[in-house]
Amino acid sequence: MAIYERLRVFVSSKMEELGPERQAIKTALNNLKVDGWVFEEDAGARPQTIRQTFLEEVEAADLYVGVFWKGYGDYTIEEYEHACKLGKDYEKRLDLKGRDPNLQSFLDRIGQVETGLTIQRFETPEELAAIIEQDLARWQAHKVRERYKPRINVNLSLAESRERDQLLILLRNVKRFWIENVLEQSVHGEALIALGKEWAEAEERPWDQILELPDQTSRPLPSGRAIVEVFDEVGRSLLILGAPGSGKTITLLELTRDLIQRAEPDPAQPIPVVFNLSSWAVKRQPLLDWLTNELSTKYRVPKRIGRSWLEKNWLLPMLDGLDEVRSEHRAACVEAINGFIDETGLPGMAVCSRLEEYTALPKRLKTGGAICLQPLNWEQVETYVERSGPALASLRMALQQDQMLRTLG
Numbered sequence: 001m002a003i004y005e006r007l008r009v010f011v012s013s014k015m016e017e018l019g020p021e022r023q024a025i026k027t028a029l030n031n032l033k034v035d036g037w038v039f040e041e042d043a044g045a046r047p048q049t050i051r052q053t054f055l056e057e058v059e060a061a062d063l064y065v066g067v068f069w070k071g072y073g074d075y076t077i078e079e080y081e082h083a084c085k086l087g088k089d090y091e092k093r094l095d096l097k098g099r100d101p102n103l104q105s106f107l108d109r110i111g112q113v114e115t116g117l118t119i120q121r122f123e124t125p126e127e128l129a130a131i132i133e134q135d136l137a138r139w140q141a142h143k144v145r146e147r148y149k150p151r152i153n154v155n156l157s158l159a160e161s162r163e164r165d166q167l168l169i170l171l172r173n174v175k176r177f178w179i180e181n182v183l184e185q186s187v188h189g190e191a192l193i194a195l196g197k198e199w200a201e202a203e204e205r206p207w208d209q210i211l212e213l214p215d216q217t218s219r220p221l222p223s224g225r226a227i228v229e230v231f232d233e234v235g236r237s238l239l240i241l242g243a244p245g246s247g248k249t250i251t252l253l254e255l256t257r258d259l260i261q262r263a264e265p266d267p268a269q270p271i272p273v274v275f276n277l278s279s280w281a282v283k284r285q286p287l288l289d290w291l292t293n294e295l296s297t298k299y300r301v302p303k304r305i306g307r308s309w310l311e312k313n314w315l316l317p318m319l320d321g322l323d324e325v326r327s328e329h330r331a332a333c334v335e336a337i338n339g340f341i342d343e344t345g346l347p348g349m350a351v352c353s354r355l356e357e358y359t360a361l362p363k364r365l366k367t368g369g370a371i372c373l374q375p376l377n378w379e380q381v382e383t384y385v386e387r388s389g390p391a392l393a394s395l396r397m398a399l400q401q402d403q404m405l406r407t408l409g
Contacts, residue, residue: 002265005364007033007143009136010088012080015039016075021067024125028133032140037061051075058082062143063089065132077106089139164267166305167314171271173299175260178274182252222372227251228258234369236348236364237341240371241355248352249320251373255350256318270316272349273299277351278324280333288338291317313347322353334363341366 011025022038029036037057044055054075058064064083066076122128184250231238238255242248256272263269274296283290288310295306295315309315325333341349351365355372 001032004144004370006033007063007140008061009063009065010058010079010083011036011038011065011067011401012054012076012078013067013081014069014071016073017069017071018067020125021122021128024129025065025067025132028129032136034136034140044147049244051078054079055082058088059086061088063139064135067128081403084225085188089143119358147276163314167271167309168264170273170295170299170301171260171263174256174271174273178253179257179260183250183257186250191405226258227255227371229261230371231255231259231348231350234367237346237366237368238350239358239365239367239370240352240373241352241358241370243355246373248354248373251318251371252318252350252352259316259348263322270314272316272318274320276321276324277319278321280336281326281329284329286334286335287336288344290336291315291340311344313345318349319349319351322351323357327357331361331363332359334361334365338363338366 009029011022013022019040022040025039026041028038039054042057043050043053043374055078058079059082061083064080068076078402120131122131127370210291230362240248240251253274256274259269265270274297275291279294280287280290285293288307291310292303292307295301295309296303299306301309322330322333335352337349340346351367
């Protein structure tokens with residue numbers, strides 16, 4: 001399941017030649033985790049003409065790659081012209097051995113200096129694959145930054161003294177309800193408090209984490225890595241994903257706690273505020289309007305003041321429960337969040353969702369990275385609970401009973 005949408009590349013060449021070269025390109029694209037479209041493999045049976053098929057695929061692609069050898073193909077030339085008309089990024093690779101004069105004329109035209117295109121030559125499929133992989137890695141990095149980098153504003157104006165006092169009232173309300181009454185009263189929270197220094201020294205967490213980045217790379221996070229450090233690493237825009245009960249909300253609240261600790265003594269830091277997205281589907285408003293209403297109804301912040309704080313980037317939205325938005329409105333909610341980011345430029349953002357519901361969406365959030373919480377196995381649970389001592393004695397007893405029930409089942 002892909003957390004970020006894979007980039008798409010349309011591979012064009014005359015069908016009667018360059019089959020091994022097309023396959024070499026596709027292998028290079030797979031190495032980069034980019035979807036390559038090659039007619040003979042990917043067209044399939046469709047209720048439309050060949051021409052309609054390749055025009056649709058050119059439109060859907062992020063990049064056009066043209067490979068030319070001897071023959072002149074009308075479809076191949078039209079694919080190129082259509083990609084140029086749509087403003088697609090493009091790469092061209094040539095093998096210069098005995099060429100059709102019509103094709104040579106076409107290549108001479110598109111290779112002129114004023115077109116801004118550079119023609120590269122190759123001798124073997126392996127050489128072509130190496131060139132493609134090297135060039136497309138650079139293109140991919142640029143495209144990912146262009147597509148997914150959220151508009152994060154870290155240069156905040158300082159609040160006036162009176163407004164700062166009001167912001168601190170909001171901060172204390174968030175801290176009292178979400179940190180003291182939810183995080184610290186949860187099973188995870190109680191255990192972490194009870195274990196305290198022992199867990200810190202052991203540099204372990206009770207659940208595993210995988211960091212996913214927009215370029216499709218992923219890596220396990222080191223044990224003991226603070227969630228706020230991950231948040232900073234990915235540019236202060238983080239998506240938190242996992243299965244039910246994997247600790248998504250707890251992780252979001254741990255991040256909220258750490259950001260509160262930053263903001264309390266430093267007026268240049270934005271105030272983290274937790275919102276639950278489930279109510280967004282009721283009216284499906286622009287996110288700025290919905291956040292303003294939520295500040296008013298949940299935190300008693302007057303709408304005029306709350307809207308001003310959001311527009312001045314003094315608040316950092318912590319959005320829980322994307323998966324709790326009704327399924328038919330979930331994609332629109334993602335679009336509303338992305339639109340808000342583009343329009344206002346946030347000082348940061350975190351969003352929580354179940355993994356399965358998120359990867360089923362046709363739209364993706366603009367975030368600098370995603371953390372995937374991996375489900376616990378029973379051995380991890382037992383080790384975690386045993387090490388907690390008296391703090392989780394009742395939970396230990398319940399687990400023992402569950403083990404007996406599993407044996408019976």
